[in-house]
Amino acid sequence: MDDQAEKEMSTSSGSWLGRLWRTIAVPLAAVLLAMLIGAILLAISGADPIKAYSALFDGAFGSMKAFGRTLAKATPLIFSGLAVAFAFKAGLFNIGAQGQLLFGALVSAVAGFMIHGLPPFLHATLALLIGASAGALYAAIPGALKAYTGAHEVITTIMLNYVAINITDYFADGPFKDTTGGNIVARTPEILDSARIPTIGNIPLGFVLAVLAAVVVWWLLWHTTLGFEIRTVGLSPHAAKYAGMKVAFTVILTMVISGFLAGAGGAIETQGIVGRYQPGFNAGLGFDGITIALLGKTHPFGIIPAALLIGAMKAGASTMQFDAGVAKEITDVIQALMLFFVTADMIVRKLIHARDDGGEKITLSGWGQQ
């Protein structure tokens, strides 16, 4: 074997397990570091970190009911995480998952209370699909702007988030406002029972749908020609054009699917948890998707545990507040730290001495470029 082939051998990834470890080492370390710093902050503010964390854990996993709450909290997060990760695969940073999710939540609520006379399963499915499609349509706007004018999706999706917040606020306080019983709060009427997505035992059906969605996304990305096109466009738009792929169309379609996922997250939140659209109830779920997508290494199967983790922190925060007397905002701080460490992965790699993929690439390009 010549030295070139030998070199290539040495860089090919080792065992399957070794590869998995290299992938999850940084997110895992980021989570632990964030928890550690969180503990220091708790200690500084005079609380007992161990007590606080055990209360947090109790609130998230302490009983079947608590566990069910964690699953419910994780459900929309899986969807928004998938939405962000899916767009990433085509090289798109969809910061607009929040806006798409709001449209999904509002439109499914409208479909949930305005459509009458459908059998439960059909009504719930229809409302979910209409809600998700609203998210998809809304995401098509930045997709088309990117594809045809080159407008950067980060800018357009951020802007469209504000548009979405204000439009949904307007509808919830205007045309679709709940006027029953002298209500003055901005919210839509309650959806019909036939539009509800039930919780079976302690397991919300929405969570099952979220896991199914992750499987479908995984299959779509890695086992279909469409997924191949999306990933090719993401990795090298020039090569995609050379290969005869329709780059502009793929960009729009990717945004549409991403928006569909975000919209589905909002719809399931409406139909499974809130029971109506009410401004503020979905705040931040789309933005959390960015953290979750990064924490999950933008892989569908990484997103499920990442969403469960953030979901658990949300579910356990109240218990922690009651039992340990700690402001539940500390969970937001920890979550922000996780995002920080996962994006600043150089720091984390230094700390845990993880093999640096990036550094290895630099070495290799110097070595291979002769």
Place this chain on the structure above:
Amino acid sequence: MAENLALEIRNVTKRFPGVIANDNVSFNLRKGEIHALLGENGAGKSTLMNVVYGLYAPDEGEFLVNGKKVEINGPHDAINYGIGMVHQHFMLVPVFSVTENMILGSEVTKGTSLDLKRARKEILEISEAYGLEVDPDAIVEDIPVGVQQRVEILKALYRKANILVLDEPTAVLTPQEAEDLFRVMRHLTEKGVSIIFITHKLKEILNVADRVTVMRRGKVVGHTTPAETDQQGLATMMVGRDVLLEVEKAPAQPKDVVLSVENLTIKDERNVSVVKDISFDVRAGEILGIAGVQGNGQTELAEAITGLRGIDAGEITLSGERIPFEKPRWLVEHGMGHVPEDRHKHGLVLPYDLADNMVLCTYYQKPFAGAFMVRNRDAIQKNADGLMERFDVRAPSTAVAASTLSGGNQQKVIVGREFSRPLKVLVANQPTRGLDVGSIEYIHKEIVKMRDEGVGVIVVSAELDEILSLADRIAVMFRGKIVTVIDAKDATREKLGLWMAGSNPDEE
């Protein structure tokens, strides 16, 4: 003799995981000489120089600069000892002026602000002293590549380098620019600068070097001088076996016209015509070489033919059918093969494994995809295994990323993918740029094989030797026009060189 040595490298060993890149390498550089370091891709030349420049720490070995032992722990140390490096890929800020680029990292200041005036003056002085003309106020992205390289060299001289390492400096240059560079190099040595010249181009070594050190598989395998050897001798030392520098081919048997270009005009992004009213035909079973100095419209012409670029006037027909523009897929389905100019940008998806890269254009066709867009892994794998074998791609498996392969093997992946489809026309744009002798030999043989199987081949190349050894007919492009089409039998380097420069050798 030691006092005559500008740099001495003793017994350097550098290991990377799983491979010894430099195995007990010794090398010395006399004052005022051009010492060529020759070797194939992956032989360890750049690694050695990166060790010298302090970018890699060697596992063993020592360095002497001007006879004194030194420790080099980073580029900063190297610069202090007067070692300057010009990388293959320039390290310039495109939007900065020449002066700004030059002082980057060693800024001259007046109080807290930059003293650009003084810097500009110093640069003019240096450029005059060494005979390297540059406009200090030009913006780097506006100046030609050859001049950018001059800026890189000046940058090193500005930092008081007297040992220059040039890493494959001619890879990005036109033949004329390369000649300019050689003149500059000789001039620099007269001024007392010593130069290490890394290359795998044999002709350049004979042309410019005083001594040659040949590396193979991380080891020094020999020393020689241009007077003692010739191209064949150098090639044999470098590869370790006899290689064919010229392609062996039978006379062409041209048949029907398969590709016809009529009155083609292409404008670039600034609405300037870069291809002007070009017409030519390619017949099945012949190789049409398109020669010309880089940037005379060849790239745009090749992109238009292969569907990567739209056109402004004219038409192209493929076996009698008018081709739609910017529809690469239509072309793939109608028998067009394309080895693109930039294999990293267009030809490969570097993070993908070889198997995926080998179906990059046909991934959606049977048997690679079935119903409901489902990809057929087995078929993709079988295809990859077959191509690896048939096109001699050297890689541990088809599952490694394309980015981990050497340039030669990357090009073999592209060639394998394109040549294994049923083709009528093949466009090969700079098919061997940056490749080592062994890979060039292989790819040239495959191109001739395609011709003999009845494919109409267009080879675009800035290397005259490549055109002369491959083509049956040669079209020369100059400023967007085809200035002549001549039979390869009647072509000489000199004649082509004059056509390429815009003059007509038959009139003079």
